[in-house]
Amino acid sequence: MDLKNVASLSFFLPEIILSGTILLLIILDLIARSGRGVALIALVGCAASLIATLDLYSAQPGWLFHRMMVLDNFSLFFKVIALAATILCIWMSLGSNEIKQVHEGEYYTLLLTCTLGMFFMASSSNLLMAYLSLELVSLTSYVLTGFLPHNRRSSEAALKYLIYGGVASGTMIYGMSWIFGMTGSLDYAAIQAALGQTQFNKAALFIAFIFIMAGFGYKIVFVPFHMWSPDVYQGAPTPFTAFLSVASNAAGIAIMTRFFFPGVSRMLPSGDWAFTSGVEWPQVLLFLSMLTMTVGNLCALNQRNLKRMLAYSGIAHAGYMMMGLAVLNNDGLSAILFYVVVYLIMNVGAFLVVAMIANVTGDEDIGTYRGLAWRGAIVPAVCLAIFLFSLTGLPPFAGFVGKFFLFSAVLKQGGAFGVLAVVAAINSVISLYYYAKIVKTMFLDTPNPEDKSVCVATNNFTLLIPLTVLTIVFGVYFSPLVRYTTQSLRFFVK
């Protein structure tokens, strides 16, 4: 299926709904100026878009808009993830004091625009489209990071984000221009065909791939393109940090997978992949994956600000997920998809608790968590402990199953990948130290006499409890999720 502009529109309904909601929000914000109303409209828009997205699962996969975009289960999966993250973020924002200080109409408008960008990232099948969608997400993210007025940290973070982002996307588009120069096309299918037919200079291709990886890597947050993330996570409003940590990462993985798998590799009948280019880019990923998880975990060890610690932990998790890309098989990819879902649940959960506590204490320093469980906040403390242990990868929590699938994909490949598995396993042990440090502070430390009791608002429990329950349920009964992720792993290739 290769559709022209008008014919594509009916398969473009989720994006249309989202765009419509964005326009509506701008107008409503001018008229009503009610933060809560705007948020609710945004929620409704997202929900409608989600329904439209799920509905497209039954549609026939194909190219849209003259092969600019592609419609397949893989792109739908990441659209669902982006929407889920947006909905969770809006819900969190409703109960957050940080967001009440800002101009809420603009906040939600930008958030939805960012989501729209992620939709395009998930489905772009053309280098130009990939670049534009990535920039759309980046630009809105810069603004949202610096959204807290009169907050030095927030402004500083936005500026750092902008500079790093600018450099990374500049590098990426330079790499893309090399690919275009060699293959004569921006279209993934054409690039793949050209790579299969002609023997290009391997060094040139390698450099182009590395440059493109810089742009994607900056979104997924892998070393050495990770420098921005701790500052941005710490400075940005917490609900947006939660959103950024999962959705931006997921979208980055989507765009990278799309480029490196159906884009420049060939699917074998067995379901495995082979690179057409002769350039062994998975080895680069293998190395970067080890580096990313190790650097992330080691840097997290001594952090005292919880958001910052979670930023480094996010880097480490990006490293774990990259293992699934490096093994170059479908097991690895479906393990990534599984991990993305699980990571969405547990990481948003962790940020939610951080936001709830910060609402009361106004601080994310680990010191304010001292003896939290004994200061009237036992429920958030237990939930945070569950999310953190899940992030460590301990059963019976969902994080364990995610890691289990990643490890199994790596070990199935055997050989040198055994080393990667061992490095990842040791990294999980290292990560336990800092996750358990938070748990220790909350449960094992006795509160100081001057520590006030923490009375959290219970309205966030409507989100917290389901996330906790899901973390446990997917830890013991993950069959439905496995089925969903395997089903989502269908690319449309010619």
Added chain:
Amino acid sequence: MNNVLTYMTFIPVAGAAIVLALPNNAKLIRWVSAVATVPPLLMAIWLFKNFDRAVPGFQFVEDYTWIPAYNISYTMGVDGLSISMILLTALLSFLCIFASFGIEKAVKGYFALFLLLDAGMMGVFCALDFFLFYVFWEVMLLPMYFLIGIWGGPRREYAAIKFFLYTLFGSVLMLLAILALYFSTDPHTFDMRIMMAQANKYSTQVIPMWPFNHLRWGFQHVIWMALFIGFAIKIPAFPFHTWLPDAHVEAPTAISVILAGVLLKMGTYGILRTNFPMLPAATADMAYWCLGALGAWNIIYGALCAMAQTDLKKLVAYSSVSHMGYVMLGMASFTTQGLNGAVLQMFNHGTITGMLFLLVGVIYDRAHHREIDGFGGVAAIMPVYTGVTALAFFASMGLPGLSGFISEVLVLLGTWQKYPVLTILGASGVILTAGYLLWTIQRVYLGPANEKYLKFPEINGREMFTLVPLGVIVIVVGVYPSVVLDLLRSSLDQINQVVIPHL
């Protein structure tokens, strides 16, 4: 009694849920928890009675599909080896609830976590699916971390995280080994029974691993080592033992009992359950150094460390290191006596060390310190208590007529046929053990009564209640060891027969 193993494992979980739902009434919570540990104990006794000793292999098997896509199933089943451990777990859990009645801080949390721990331990000994085994293995860690960390002594935070990190390090290696085993079965499965049936398929072809080429390890050896390190940390075998003294000293009494009585056994249980039958060729190659020599070293090293301690609890902790050495030594012999002796030693060590920790707890509750040199003449103040202590000490020492003697003699008998030098080293450990235990009795219990402690009340009814069942078992097994040995024989023979052709 269908699904008896499932009930046994999950009744404590239900108990934990009920405890959490109860109002904050300490007395009520304690008794509900105690009641929740009764059914597993009764079921364990039922299993002990109804287990068909003549038939090797697994009985009372439950097999349900869990995650079909990855061939993960919920498989439970027991053989003689597991039943001996289940019996120990059920009994110690039941008694430890009573030993925990003195806990005042966050009672609800304590008992809920304790019951979860109980469920995890039961699950490990029942699981026949490697994935399930791993889940239970890890599930135990969390309650243990909190139980040591919240209700422990002054350095509890350090001890808790050390325990956690050590064990997790072992478990992740184990996870990788499990996955490697999974991928070498055909069709891929986590079913331990199939892995055992395919034992001879795991390649022993040497893979070069610079700089360890001279070891001539194959795939089987690498997997063996990964599993072994995971289990050795739990045993704890030298040099992975350093978490144990810290954890024991800081943990509350009941948790020390569980730690020494059950958790340490999981290490050796795991080796017998997985390494032996699944990787027999590697087991035969590795046994001398990794089990035999390391076991003998554990015996002597642990005993010497115990001798140097000034803290009574730490002394008992190091004596555990020493006694678990006998288990490893016996396992390495691949003789009927050695193997039976090793597992009997696991059982006996659970009961004897359980008693020792409970006894240390009794005196700690009164004196609020455990300095060996700080007492003196306790026999004159608390004669009954001293009598029970003497029984436990003598059992630990291996005095004939008590259970410790039988298992140690069996181990040494079995080992003598294979490794005379190691046997002599191991036997010399008996003398060292007698040395530190008798010296302790002399310093703590004999001599003139310490004036400070004249007002100590004698051991009370609740404390006696926790000690008497263990004391009875120590004497019964010491006089009539066949009670346990009959249970083990056919199961252990089966495990042994797999390895012997590879020796």
